[in-house]
Amino acid sequence: MTYQPNTKETMQLIQILTEIPSPTGNTTVIIQKIAEYLERLNVTYTKNHKGGLIATLPGENKAKHRMLTAHVDTLGAMVKEIKADGRLLLSLIGGFRFNAIEGEYCRIETSSRKTYSGTILMHQTSVHVYKDAGTAERNERNMEVRIDARVSSAEDVKKLGIGVGDFVSFDARTEIVEDEFIKSRHLDDKASVGMLLRLIEHIQKEKLSLPYTTHFLISNNEEIGYGGNSNIPEETVEYLAVDMGALGDGQSSDEYTVSICAKDGSGPYHYGLRKHLVALAEKEEIAYKVDIYPYYSSDASAAIHAGNDIIHGLLGAGIDASHAYERTHKDSLYYTEKLLYHYLFSEMVEE
Template sequence: MNTYPDVTETKQLIKELVTIPSPSGNTKKVIQFVESYLQNLNVETNRNRKGGLIATLPGTNQEEQRMLTAHVDTLGAIVKEVKSNGRLRLDLIGGFRYNSIEGEYCEIQTTAGQVLTGTILMHQTSVHVYKDAGKAERNQENIEVRIDAKVDSAEDIRKLGIEVGDFVSFDPRVEMTDNGFIKSRHLDDKASVAILLQLIKKIKEENMTLPYTTHFLISNNEEIGYGGNSNITPETVEYLAVDMGAMGDGQTTDEYTVSICAKDSSGPYHYELRQHLVELAKTNDIGYKVDIYPHYGSDASAAIRAGHDIIHGLIGPGIDSSHAFERTHESSLEQTEKLLFHYVQSDLVSY
């Protein structure tokens, strides 16, 4: 019997996932990676019309079902303007600030499929030229992409094949430290995707039969608000989003435990499901924190807004510096994996 959870394998999966560019709207390559991973496990999968992936594990009870979801789409950008100075103006994809990507390496994917590299910089970067380099606002007007090519005009850029609407992705700069930290962009939510893939692998390798048929939705539009609001079977009773736990002032979430969300900007999550998760954590000696995320929405809250009659919840590993250069610790991954392992084998909550 293999050791579970194998955090080393989870970390390797995270590294592979974050290095595949997948800003919302351009996620085909990473979905193909996940699809291939699941097919190698002989897991039934299908794609929805939005491009997301659904895996299904049959359970003893098919009349009442569960769905778990995590998202592979990430923050990113899109070319808004090909500038006359040979640089690019961006429009952001997802909820983050321009200052969080200043100085970052990036890739521009052209419509023809060519990939060019660049750096995201302030127009007024040089302190030897611009006296307001430090004070100028980090916004759409001032931030631009310096392309790694000999270009001095809009015409030069267009000769490279770059045009308005091309996707821009950020270098994840993933690094694993010897003492267990994982530093990278896009841990939101590729850390959780890796966790779900590990869970599915465990279930398949041990030939486990779950008490309820369980669907796993790998959604691809969460960062823009609607990744997990469809393809929920009428039999689905519980719907659990696995997404990052948000850290900061006034938060209980940390990088070493699993975060169980009581409420986010959409309102409270289902109280009985939350308590059920807490009791599972207590019973199985799993480190956890209950928290509120004040500026947050999940695929579970999107499903509720879409009108689905479900019990919804949200858990995930604690992630520091969300929507910027993120970090977590392997112990948070481990606690999240343990809670999910016990959750999918537990009874449904009363409703």
């Protein structure tokens, strides 16, 4: 079987996903959009109590199942405090630093779902006023949100309906550059979600038969550590997380190949499954890199920690500047989607 992913259409779908705010804890809207996408394809799905979505494609072998997962929740924040001058202090959601969002546009969503725009700034931003504008620590006391509304007191802000615990999402600013690169916030992990949805669409439209019943979990709590640790059918033997490959000093991954993870902060991934993915890549002439991510964990590692008796693996597109303003290339998306396709139609790993 041959499969040539259409990276232009994949990037267009990823852009649609990135432009829907979905910080961890506030993912109802995007999960519903994905549900509607699956309904158009006549794909059966369920939702778990955590708010994640599980789509299922029946396979020839119903005794042994596979599960693939990608997460739709993103980094974000909540209103921690309303300052006396009408600015907002933040409590961060997910593992990132304040410097990654300095100067970023954002949206504040009230409990009644009204939204206001704003900008995340240092309190000491103006170099004409603050001598330490460049050296002051970027932390939870110095970084604040300037709301795009006429407010000058905490009371003014409260009259808008904004309160402690309201979600703050960061503008994705997604841009597709000449159908080559896609740069955006939240490619972690909406790039993976986009690729899985495209594969499901291809399988449905071509009426292809998978060798094993396969579940696709769109998880919504990965950034805080427990998105994919539950709702795993007992027949599941192999569990593959599709998440970003991390780039940087000492890493082998890049923006032009699929990254296959051997080990991350949670420990080694299943050796047999890793070798199986490498063998598939070599057989199908898929450009790949094997890598180790030192400060990383995935839905697959969360599933293992939860006590599930599964074979677990991790692969994904190489994403530059993770947990900041990210970027990847069409080649990485192409090779990742192609490897996933061939994995879905391959035989299971011998335990």
